[in-house]
Amino acid sequence: MNSCAACHSKLPQGSFVGAKSHGWKGSVHEMRGVTCDKCHGGNPNAANKADAHKGVLGSSNPNSKVYYRNIPSTCGKCHGAEEFKFKQSVHYRRLEAIGNGPDCVTCHGSMKTILLTPDDMAAVCARCHNSTGALSALAYIPRYAKAVVLSLREGSALVSADEKLYPSGEGFRGGSRLE
Ligand code: HEC
Ligand code: HEC
Ligand code: HEC
Ligand code: HEC
Ligand code: HEC
Structure with missing residues (x-):
């Protein structure tokens, strides 16, 4: 237990x-x-x-595993690919330098991690990327993010539909149907 x-x-x-x-x-x-x-x-x-x-340690202690700067490597122990990608981003550099970029928890939550819906994702981005704040030049970002998440979802829906149609892996991912 x-x-x-x-x-x-x-x-x-x-x-x-x-x-x-x-x-x-x-x-x-x-x-x-x-x-x-x-x-x-x-x-x-x-x-x-x-x-x-x-x-x-509490989340405000810089040595805590859940202090905002340490969150990417704490999550990255199991989600290494996401940590790797995140660490290439402008957001990560901002998080490291001045603490104002989003981290894993900003987009996924901490206790009950979720994959955000396209609309929720746009709302997360709009917390910083909006027409009144310091990042107003990037106010187009929420609409862009919504479109990206929508296409990701459509892409994975297509892949799972394909897997149902062609369970043996002969669908478009296997390539043979297109030849
Ligand atoms: C016997 C009860 C008990 C056990 C066992 C226990 N906790 Fe707690 N925990 C508490 C209580 C009560 C608090 C509220 C603050 C306090 O009284 O210390 C707390 C607070 C916390 C906090 C907030 C710390 C902060 O400073 O904000 C975290 C995180 C936490 N526990 C994680 C854990 C983890 C991880 C474990 C297991 C390794 C654990 N707890 C085991 C009772 C427990
Ligand atoms: C997947 C990782 C993960 C798991 C599993 C997890 N937590 Fe957390 N927890 C976090 C992160 C990250 C934070 C800091 C961000 C936040 O507060 O949302 C946090 C914050 C907290 C806090 C507030 C502490 C503070 O100082 O602000 C408490 C209390 C807590 N967790 C307790 C628990 C308990 C109890 C469990 C198990 C029942 C648990 N957590 C499971 C990642 C996790
Ligand atoms: C000890 C390993 C471990 C750690 C640490 C961990 N995760 Fe996970 N996480 C998992 C596993 C296992 C799953 C189930 C899906 C899978 O196999 O990828 C999962 C699933 C997820 C999902 C997908 C949710 C869904 O609905 O499909 C998200 C998002 C996620 N984790 C975020 C986080 C974040 C953010 C942290 C850090 C705060 C974290 N994880 C820390 C093991 C971990
Ligand atoms: C700026 C927002 C953002 C940040 C920051 C972010 N993610 Fe994600 N994450 C996404 C989006 C968007 C997806 C695509 C899935 C969806 O929502 O449909 C995703 C997908 C995932 C998945 C599921 C992958 C799968 O194949 O199902 C996991 C696990 C995950 N992220 C973990 C993390 C971890 C760990 C971090 C930090 C190192 C992180 N993410 C940082 C937005 C973010
Ligand atoms: C906590 C605040 C915060 C949140 C939330 C946030 N961002 Fe950012 N973002 C920043 C900062 C700070 C920069 C750096 C701006 C600069 O270069 O001055 C940035 C820059 C960017 C850039 C420009 C990258 C480049 O190459 O210049 C993109 C794209 C971006 N963010 C996308 C997103 C998306 C998509 C979301 C929502 C999923 C999001 N952001 C949420 C703070 C945030």
Whole structure:
């Protein structure tokens, strides 16, 4: 049994820590056994709080695994491809330099990570890329992001439809149908 999840599931919803803890319930990470300690550290075998919390630091502590600058490498332990891509971006350089770029959590959440809908994605971008803020020259970004997420979804819908039609892998991805 994982002591973090066991104890935290009893904390009141109304408290800040309780609300965060309950947010993990039902997430893809819970279903795949990615427990609290995988992102926060600590000892999930210790029953009492002091022992369990050794190494667990609040998100405002620069040494915390969930301090905003450390989030990409914490998530990247399992999502290496996404971390690699993210680290090439202007956003990552901004995050490193002055802390005003988005990180994994800005677009996916932390406790209950999600893949945003196209409209939600546009709203995330518009928090910084809007016509009134300092980035007004990039105010077109939310519309652009919405279109990109839509095409990604259409692309993967097409791929899974293809896999249903041609289960043996002979669909357009296999190439043989197009020859
Ligand atoms: C026996 C109960 C108990 C166990 C076991 C426990 N916690 Fe906690 N945790 C709490 C309580 C209560 C708080 C609220 C703050 C406090 O009292 O320290 C808390 C706070 C936290 C915080 C917020 C820290 C901050 O400074 O903002 C994190 C993150 C956290 N726990 C993660 C974990 C992880 C990861 C584990 C397992 C390795 C774990 N907890 C095990 C009871 C527990
Ligand atoms: C997939 C990684 C991941 C998992 C799994 C995870 N967390 Fe978190 N957690 C984060 C990140 C990143 C933050 C900081 C960003 C935020 O607050 O949304 C955070 C923030 C928190 C906070 C607020 C701490 C603070 O100091 O602001 C608490 C409390 C917390 N988590 C508890 C838990 C508990 C309890 C579990 C398990 C039931 C858990 N987390 C599982 C990534 C995770
Ligand atoms: C210990 C490994 C581990 C860590 C650390 C981890 N993840 Fe995951 N994550 C997984 C697994 C396993 C899945 C299930 C899907 C898969 O196999 O890729 C997943 C799925 C996801 C998904 C897809 C959700 C969906 O609905 O398809 C997102 C987004 C995600 N993680 C974001 C994050 C973020 C953000 C962090 C850091 C705060 C993080 N992960 C940390 C293992 C991890
Ligand atoms: C600027 C927004 C943004 C940031 C920052 C971001 N992502 Fe994503 N991520 C996306 C979009 C868009 C997709 C495409 C999936 C969709 O929404 O349909 C995606 C997809 C994913 C997936 C699913 C991949 C799959 O094949 O299903 C995972 C896992 C993931 N991201 C993890 C991360 C991690 C870890 C980080 C940080 C290192 C990160 N992302 C940073 C927007 C972002
Ligand atoms: C937390 C604030 C923040 C959020 C949220 C944000 N960005 Fe950015 N973005 C920035 C900053 C800061 C820059 C750097 C602008 C500059 O060069 O001065 C930037 C630059 C960019 C650039 C220009 C890159 C280049 O080559 O110059 C693109 C494209 C971009 N963002 C896309 C997005 C998309 C898509 C989203 C939503 C998924 C998004 N941004 C969300 C802060 C943000």
